[in-house]
Amino acid sequence: MLQRSSLLSRNARYLGLYSVLLWAGACSVYSSSLVDGSAEPVTQGGSAAAGKSGGTAGKSGNTGGSSVAEPGGGGEGGEDQAGGAGNTSGSGGTDAAGTGNTAGSSTGGTGGSPSTGGGAGTSGTGGTMNWDAVVDGFEDKDLTLEQTDGRSGVWYTFHDTTAGKMTPSPLVVSSLTDAPAELGMYAMHITATGYTSYGSGLGVDFRAGKKLYDASAYTGIRFWAKVGDAAGTNTRHRMQISDIKTDPLGELCTPGAAAPEGKKCEDHYGANLVLTTEWKQFSFTFAQLSQLGWGYPADTKIKLDPTSLYGLQFTAKPDLEVDLWIDQVEFY
Secondary structure: OEEOOOOOOOOEEOOEEOOOOOOOOOEEOOOOOOHHHOOOOEEEEOEEEEEEOOOOOOOOOOOOOOOOOOOOOOOOOOOEEEEEEOOOOOOOOOOOOOOOOOOOOOOOOOOOOHHHOOOOOOOOOOOOOOHHHEEEOOOOOOOEOOOOOOOOOEOEEEEOOOOOEEEOOOOOOEEOOOOOHHHOOEEEEEEEEOOOOOOEEEEEEOOOOOOOEOOOOOOEEEEEEEEOOOOOEOOEEEEEEEEOOOOHHHOOOEOOOOOOOOOEOOOOEEEEEEOOOOOEEEEEEHHHOEOOOOEOOOOOOOOOOOOOEEEEEEEEOOOOEEEEEEEEEEEO
């Protein structure tokens, strides 16, 4: 049985005060080995993880119950998938005025083309942040999403059980240095090395207990990201969002390694990222996100369903030196 834990605390965020609540951890149990004979995955934070691309994510209990994963079906890209997060509770804080830090904001410059990752717009002056759209800015220094617009998930990391190492362990929010002022003082930072089976990743469910989330009020998702400056650091990651069609909990795809092509679960909608050592904002509309092509639905014209989302992940393939920073994740 795999034990997971998360650090939760609530501090002041910009102009509002957040209340402090506790989130209960839970165990995640897997019934079988993953693809290619790899061992069961390990998680820390708020959720259970499944295998590499094509793996079937387990169903989480509402209080962070156990999760059972079936073997993955493999798949081009070798991306990682995760199961559901345990429940967490908490109340949102008072929204504060922003500084127009989003791409193409009130007086900011226009961001780059989302189809190529999208550049950051020049910070505006006097713009107002829409705090209902903020998924997490990490300024409260805990692992729980901002308690706004029905969101309540908990950040987690996942990796295979080959002889690798992932930090921080347990997962915590990290302090920022030399970052744009609009990013504040804290961000999510993970490192990983030595994983040779399906790799590693960072993820969060939009609602605790891995329940469906309706994001149809928004057009897409954006976030800031960078990598560390050590020699050999991987710059290629994938951002992906699971919906009712690609997650086995939706009961539309076919879980398990034996599922036929075009029916497999876990071929989530996403975009491949090429990061640098400088902070940059990436922006994607939901319609721009695409699958790798080996899973359900076989019809590639069918797009992500924003009314029925499960969660967000940032993944890295195996045999890569990972030093990933993520901040200011928000819908728009």
